[in-house]
Amino acid sequence: MVEYTNSPEVVSWDVTSKCNLKCSHCYSSSSIENKDDEDLTEEDAYRLIDELSDIGVFQLILLGGEPLIRKDIFNIIDYAVKKNLDVGIATNGTIITKEIAKKLSKYNLNGIQVSIDSPQAHIHDEFRSVKGAFHKSIEGIKTLSSEGNRVIVCSVISKINCFEIENIVKIAIDNGAKEFRTIRYIPSGRGLKEFKENAINEHEANHVHGELLRLKEKYEGIIEIASDHSTDFLENEMTQEFCSAGTSTCAIKYNGNVTPCSYINNEKYVCGNVKEESFFDIWHRKTMRDFRDVRKYQGKCKGCNYIQSCKGGCRAAAIGIHEDGYLPDPYCTI
Amino acid sequence: MNNLQRNPKIRWRREVDEVCLYIPKNREMKKLNNVGASVWELCDGSLDSKEIIEEVSKEFDVEANEIKSDVEDFINQLIQLDLLKEA
Numbered sequence: 001m002v003e004y005t006n007s008p009e010v011v012s013w014d015v016t017s018k019c020n021l022k023c024s025h026c027y028s029s030s031s032i033e034n035k036d037d038e039d040l041t042e043e044d045a046y047r048l049i050d051e052l053s054d055i056g057v058f059q060l061i062l063l064g065g066e067p068l069i070r071k072d073i074f075n076i077i078d079y080a081v082k083k084n085l086d087v088g089i090a091t092n093g094t095i096i097t098k099e100i101a102k103k104l105s106k107y108n109l110n111g112i113q114v115s116i117d118s119p120q121a122h123i124h125d126e127f128r129s130v131k132g133a134f135h136k137s138i139e140g141i142k143t144l145s146s147e148g149n150r151v152i153v154c155s156v157i158s159k160i161n162c163f164e165i166e167n168i169v170k171i172a173i174d175n176g177a178k179e180f181r182t183i184r185y186i187p188s189g190r191g192l193k194e195f196k197e198n199a200i201n202e203h204e205a206n207h208v209h210g211e212l213l214r215l216k217e218k219y220e221g222i223i224e225i226a227s228d229h230s231t232d233f234l235e236n237e238m239t240q241e242f243c244s245a246g247t248s249t250c251a252i253k254y255n256g257n258v259t260p261c262s263y264i265n266n267e268k269y270v271c272g273n274v275k276e277e278s279f280f281d282i283w284h285r286k287t288m289r290d291f292r293d294v295r296k297y298q299g300k301c302k303g304c305n306y307i308q309s310c311k312g313g314c315r316a317a318a319i320g321i322h323e324d325g326y327l328p329d330p331y332c333t334i
Numbered sequence: 335m336n337n338l339q340r341n342p343k344i345r346w347r348r349e350v351d352e353v354c355l356y357i358p359k360n361r362e363m364k365k366l367n368n369v370g371a372s373v374w375e376l377c378d379g380s381l382d383s384k385e386i387i388e389e390v391s392k393e394f395d396v397e398a399n400e401i402k403s404d405v406e407d408f409i410n411q412l413i414q415l416d417l418l419k420e421a
Contacts, residue, residue: 006350056347
């Protein structure tokens with residue numbers, strides 16, 4: 001039996017698939033060319049937020065695309081905060097102005113995440129496909145922080161940055177960020193195309209794992225470095241599963257589709273659509289649970305001694321590579 | 335000890351055999367087991383620790399004396415974590 005909470009604790013919602021950048025690892029293949037006519041309307045958003053609040057969801061994380069592109073984004077944040085949801089937002093930081101930063105600070109958000117892929121501007125810009133993106137993002141971090149927002153600098157760990165983490169942490173500190181965290185490079189959306197070139201290997205993953213522990217100690221009291229299980233996958237000391245997708249967290253796509261995780265785009269794993277039915281009903285649907293049912297896992301996961309602790313690792317990565325959520329996580333080194 | 339009251343800033347909800355707490359201040363989630371969940375639910379400001387122990391002993395069919403120190407320790411921990419207050 002798959003254990004899961006009666007309502008998710010955290011829901012992430014891609015509020016739009018439009019974005020002013022075109023990042024090579026973007027799970028939602030966002031770009032400025034994407035149309036916004038399928039995005040949930042403001043009315044849909046209020047109805048959704050009402051339900052999430054009523055069923056006891058704790059955190060709502062607004063993702064994209066670039067969430068700040070939505071004209072009604074402040075109405076949505078305002079409504080969600082009033083409905084007692086603890087709201088967080090992930091932005092590329094490039095369109096932050098003093099006015100936006102000030103407006104955001106009013107809501108005391110649980111965090112505003114800005115991604116930095118490299119301490120070197122030209123590498124970050126190349127990854128983001130827009131020249132000048134790095135400097136704009138740094139300015140964004142600085143402006144957000146100076147207005148009292150809790151800024152989280154986030155790096156998608158890949159071959160381009162796995163040996164430069166401390167330099168990114170220093171940039172985060174210098175510009176007032178309160179937290180640094182990492183995310184694995186997931187083969188999803190645009191990120192699928194260059195996965196083999198960008199994904200770190202076992203040796204690099206071990207380095208990142210050790211480096212994060214070292215930096216956590218070194219910068220204690222200066223910046224919070226999140227314990228991220230994305231890179232210590234299957235370490236012997238691992239005592240908890242790192243992924244809660246489908247058991248206590250889930251995702252809503254820009255068009256209302258609900259999946260266990262933002263990184264899952266495969267239609268097979270769409271459990272329902274909030275434009276047509278209640279989120280709560282979708283959350284309790286069998287398809288939401290089944291993909292987390294380790295008894296159904298195949299390949300080297302079948303019968304593996306670690307399966308009860310890792311729960312198969314990242315299912316989005318497995319789905320991205322194999323188009324089958326029961327096959328192994330491509331990062332698994334067993 | 336005075337009546338015990340949950341910190342109103344803590345968001346929480348009942349699951350089947352536990353209570354999930356969300357502490358916005360540090361964005362932390364905690365889970366209380368079945369007995370802890372009962373204690374938590376009883377902390378609505380109308381009962382003191384002695385009365386809570388009596389209620390828990392009835393609910394789980396154990397002698398109040400047997401659970402007294404565990405429940406008191408648990409309540410003290412919740413107070414220290416600023417999750418409970420004396421009303």
